Amino acid sequence: MLSRDRAVQQMLDIARQQNVETVWDRLADQLPQCGFGELGLCCRHCTQGPCRISPFADGPQRGVCGATADTMVARGLVRAIAAGAAAHAGHAKHLAHALHKWARGTAPDYAVRDEAKLRAVAARQGIDGAELSTRELAEKVAHSAFSQFAEGDGPMAWARATLTAGRMQALEKLGALPAGIESSIAEMLHRTHIGVDADPVNLLAGGISCAVADYTGCHIGTDLADILFGTPAPVVSEANLGALKPEAVNIALHGHNPVLSEVLVRVAAEMQSEAQAAGAQGINLVGICCTGNEVLMRHGVPPLTHSISQEMPILTGALDAMVVDYQCVYPSIVEVSRCYGTKVITTMGMAKIAGATHIELKEEEAAEKARQIIREAITAFQARRGRPVNIPPVKSKVVAGFSVEAILAALAKLNAADPLKPLLDNIVSGNIQGVVLFAGCNNVKVPQDHNYLVMAEELLRRDVLLLATGCGAGAYARHGLLDPAATERYAGAGLKAVLSAIGQANGLDGPLPPVLHMGSCVDNSRAVDLAVAIASKLGVDTDKLPVAASAPEFKTEKAVAIGTWAVACGLPVHLGLVPPVLGSALVTSLLTAGIKDLLGGYFIVETDPQQAAEKLYAAIQERRRGLGLETRPW
Amino acid sequence: MNKEILIRYDRCTGCRSCELACAVAHSASKTLFGALSEKKPPRKRIFVHQVGSKKVPLNCRHCAEAPCIDACIAGAMHRTAEGVVTNEDGEQPCTGCWMCVMVCPYGVIRSELAEKIALKCDRNCLDGSGTPACVRACPTGALVYGAVDSFAADRRQEFLSKALL
Numbered sequence: 001m002l003s004r005d006r007a008v009q010q011m012l013d014i015a016r017q018q019n020v021e022t023v024w025d026r027l028a029d030q031l032p033q034c035g036f037g038e039l040g041l042c043c044r045h046c047t048q049g050p051c052r053i054s055p056f057a058d059g060p061q062r063g064v065c066g067a068t069a070d071t072m073v074a075r076g077l078v079r080a081i082a083a084g085a086a087a088h089a090g091h092a093k094h095l096a097h098a099l100h101k102w103a104r105g106t107a108p109d110y111a112v113r114d115e116a117k118l119r120a121v122a123a124r125q126g127i128d129g130a131e132l133s134t135r136e137l138a139e140k141v142a143h144s145a146f147s148q149f150a151e152g153d154g155p156m157a158w159a160r161a162t163l164t165a166g167r168m169q170a171l172e173k174l175g176a177l178p179a180g181i182e183s184s185i186a187e188m189l190h191r192t193h194i195g196v197d198a199d200p201v202n203l204l205a206g207g208i209s210c211a212v213a214d215y216t217g218c219h220i221g222t223d224l225a226d227i228l229f230g231t232p233a234p235v236v237s238e239a240n241l242g243a244l245k246p247e248a249v250n251i252a253l254h255g256h257n258p259v260l261s262e263v264l265v266r267v268a269a270e271m272q273s274e275a276q277a278a279g280a281q282g283i284n285l286v287g288i289c290c291t292g293n294e295v296l297m298r299h300g301v302p303p304l305t306h307s308i309s310q311e312m313p314i315l316t317g318a319l320d321a322m323v324v325d326y327q328c329v330y331p332s333i334v335e336v337s338r339c340y341g342t343k344v345i346t347t348m349g350m351a352k353i354a355g356a357t358h359i360e361l362k363e364e365e366a367a368e369k370a371r372q373i374i375r376e377a378i379t380a381f382q383a384r385r386g387r388p389v390n391i392p393p394v395k396s397k398v399v400a401g402f403s404v405e406a407i408l409a410a411l412a413k414l415n416a417a418d419p420l421k422p423l424l425d426n427i428v429s430g431n432i433q434g435v436v437l438f439a440g441c442n443n444v445k446v447p448q449d450h451n452y453l454v455m456a457e458e459l460l461r462r463d464v465l466l467l468a469t470g471c472g473a474g475a476y477a478r479h480g481l482l483d484p485a486a487t488e489r490y491a492g493a494g495l496k497a498v499l500s501a502i503g504q505a506n507g508l509d510g511p512l513p514p515v516l517h518m519g520s521c522v523d524n525s526r527a528v529d530l531a532v533a534i535a536s537k538l539g540v541d542t543d544k545l546p547v548a549a550s551a552p553e554f555k556t557e558k559a560v561a562i563g564t565w566a567v568a569c570g571l572p573v574h575l576g577l578v579p580p581v582l583g584s585a586l587v588t589s590l591l592t593a594g595i596k597d598l599l600g601g602y603f604i605v606e607t608d609p610q611q612a613a614e615k616l617y618a619a620i621q622e623r624r625r626g627l628g629l630e631t632r633p634w
Numbered sequence: 635m636n637k638e639i640l641i642r643y644d645r646c647t648g649c650r651s652c653e654l655a656c657a658v659a660h661s662a663s664k665t666l667f668g669a670l671s672e673k674k675p676p677r678k679r680i681f682v683h684q685v686g687s688k689k690v691p692l693n694c695r696h697c698a699e700a701p702c703i704d705a706c707i708a709g710a711m712h713r714t715a716e717g718v719v720t721n722e723d724g725e726q727p728c729t730g731c732w733m734c735v736m737v738c739p740y741g742v743i744r745s746e747l748a749e750k751i752a753l754k755c756d757r758n759c760l761d762g763s764g765t766p767a768c769v770r771a772c773p774t775g776a777l778v779y780g781a782v783d784s785f786a787a788d789r790r791q792e793f794l795s796k797a798l799l
Contacts, residue, residue, distance in 0.1 A: 052650060054653075
């Protein structure tokens, strides 16, 4: 089985019939993959290499420069963290520029859609905004964000304002507080250059520091997106390929950054009549990957599919345009689109694909660019009219939009004076055993969504509240776990009672869904905000909470960075694939055990989802024991 | 006809994947990640060398006239019914006298000093399709498992195509 998703399975049949190459074919072509790479024992950092170290002691034990396996593995890992941090930093900075340009009046197609959040973020960052207009304050917040990227005077203000004091102390003790996001990324590239840092422990400390920089970038990204486009609130939609409409102009928004897609959502609403004049029933916007998550969270745009199955929507023959920004966009979509007439439109100057149509987003003329893009899609629709389409009739109901603000607002209906109290009371009573955040990607080496589904079913049954972001949230969306009806089916009695009580208090017809969709992968910082709020209320640090994270099908360097900062926040973090570190027993043991004494968090590597669920549950019970709460066996 | 591990020298990129796969195939767990934690480190029996700019994998040729069998004083080295030259499960156990090492013209027999035995390609690495681990691992097709004459026929075809077309 390649995917648990029925829609993907149906499209794979079509791919085979029509002889279209997909990501699964390319993995098969790549096998066997290099064992040195799998173990992290290959270094290409200088041209005296590539060097490989034998894992079995009967080959070279050092690279040409003398680097040992420990050094090599640590260097590789740290570089991956730096790359992930660079991706989130680029995303966050992009939003800061959009906010700044709007504040200066040069990007009129944007606006501050959540003034309350602007003022809250400003206050949190120590900016006195009482006398300032929205524009003036937006400019100050944008400047404050910009100041986080270069080297600053000390621990970055954004991290300090959002993490606990205890965390900051633990990180400082480890020498893992970065001076700035981009300076940290640059430092990691410097330290992993030939002949610089060769101490694996020191390199890992640097990696943690860079991961904290990544956390800061993620947090800025989420904060600024909320300010510009609105903080998500519960929204009802549907997910999967069945959301495509044969008679509409279908436009998929793919990538990660909402800077363009938000404008497209607005402009598409204005251009419905233009699409109808071209013979379409209208414009049907749909999402892929995290851009899809962004527009689902804020506008209910239905997500089609995620990560490894991004080629599938094209195979339906019904997708008129795939508009991409950056990150996780497979260049193969251009090749597949050639067979079906889908227009692949790249929009970022730093992320082009040969063979795609490039329409560069400029914030100054965003709406005009968006109109141009939609016209390309309408033209593609006209060209495909009358051709058969293969839309699998598969879709699930989705309730998404659970920002921290939305969760607190829902809880406030139970206790307006102290919204967190109902949540804490239920954790203490054991109705909620703990919380697990599912994050990360799909990985073609795992049957798509399998690990997510097995783990969620096991943990929900045992009253563990689940949060999800990114492609993890996407998996749950496509499999019906973001549907309140799933609470009835999957949640244990305690969890069901809590979710039902919140649902009732909020005038819903039923419970909340058993998995709360918190946003795109950059939005993992939302989960930290929630954990910090709970920890602060309990008067403990985040490393004491019965909270864990899992990236059961992770793939990207961004995921490595996020996983590392989740560990730095004190969480047990499960990985469902083996990261390329086993070549060093020292690094492996530090990441899975040694780091626990320093930061409280640690990695749990387990490829079997059933076992992984048991291990996360055990980690939660260990935390409950630590807090003096009642525990429950598996 | 017995199959042999044959080498297309022009295709070797020196990635040493064959070495790794050979060692893993001779581990207890038969998996890369599992082999790492085994007490007895698994040993490879294929060797990638570089001569000038040429990269070359080399392993036992399982010679028709095998000097290692003739030289084996212990009576361990023998040829199986499948044509595999091995010192395992022979009439007598290997004593680690290294006679075979000394007479092998290719130097592809090595020592396992801890156990004082000679180690060599033993083909105890075939998968369900009967293909050796090193051949399965080779990403460029430099290692071929096939009958000698069919390999030769392919070579002739290749040469003639280049020379005449």
